[in-house]
Amino acid sequence: MTKHLVLAALLGLGLITGAQAADAPLKVGTTAAFAIPLEAAVAEADKQGLKVQLVEFTDWIAPNVSLAAGDIDVNYFQHIPFLENAKAAAGFDLVPYAPGIINNVGLYSKKYKSFDELPKGATVAIANDPINSGRGLQLLAKAGLITLKPGVGYKATEDDITANPKQLKILQVEAVQLVRAYDDADLVQGYPAYIRLAKTFDAGSAILFDGLDHPEYVIQFVIQPSKKDDPRLARFIDIYQHSPVVRASLDQVNGKLYQVGWKE
Incomplete structure (x- = not known):
């Protein structure tokens, strides 16, 4: 096989791999308190041709461990003070990507x-x-x-x-x-x-x-820094923040005891 054919084969393999990555489901980690509206967002994403897999954890440690290990693409269960504490304790390289809601306490x-x-x-x-x-x-x-x-x-x-x-x-x-x-x-x-x-x-x-007295408690979508340009992530966040179906689910689950953390 000539050098040109080898190069073409490698480029073709790269294109296939990239396509497979784009078609892979976006894996979103969460906990029970936030699962139902996320399920609504997953269903809406599916209607729009975006594959999303929701992974539900039973504690507040595993979602960051899993995210840091690359087993999921994003998690949604924590506010910035919790994230900063987790990073200091375990050395995670994780960053907030987009705001979700703030639940009143x-x-x-x-x-x-x-x-x-x-x-x-x-x-x-x-x-x-x-x-x-x-x-x-x-x-x-x-x-x-x-x-x-x-x-x-x-x-x-x-x-x-x-x-x-x-x-x-x-x-x-x-x-x-x-x-x-x-x-x-x-x-x-x-x-x-x-x-x-x-x-x-x-x-x-x-x-x-407490409500919005302390906006630092807005729940964040958190990622590894390398995921910041993932187009699947941007599409899913847009659905979560702007889909009327998701908003209806948030209202049903939370009543009036929450506010959105993004600009509408």
């Missing part, structure tokens, strides 16, 4: 209807991981129940509490277990998505929500 009580009713020494359950506990503490500060050192933001810890007039007893538990703490603690940091999944009490019954 609230303070719930089975026993009391206002913060004024909380007695001294009341028990308050918040998340125990470094990122979500900071969000819980910021909520308590917004409620006027504690005061935090200026500027600590989402990195707040109990050491940053400068005033606790009701002498609240803060209990830290796993975020996914906070729903169960509702029956025992006087006040609970709650995530509407997980409350709906548990079907134990009304997700809209919080005494206070």
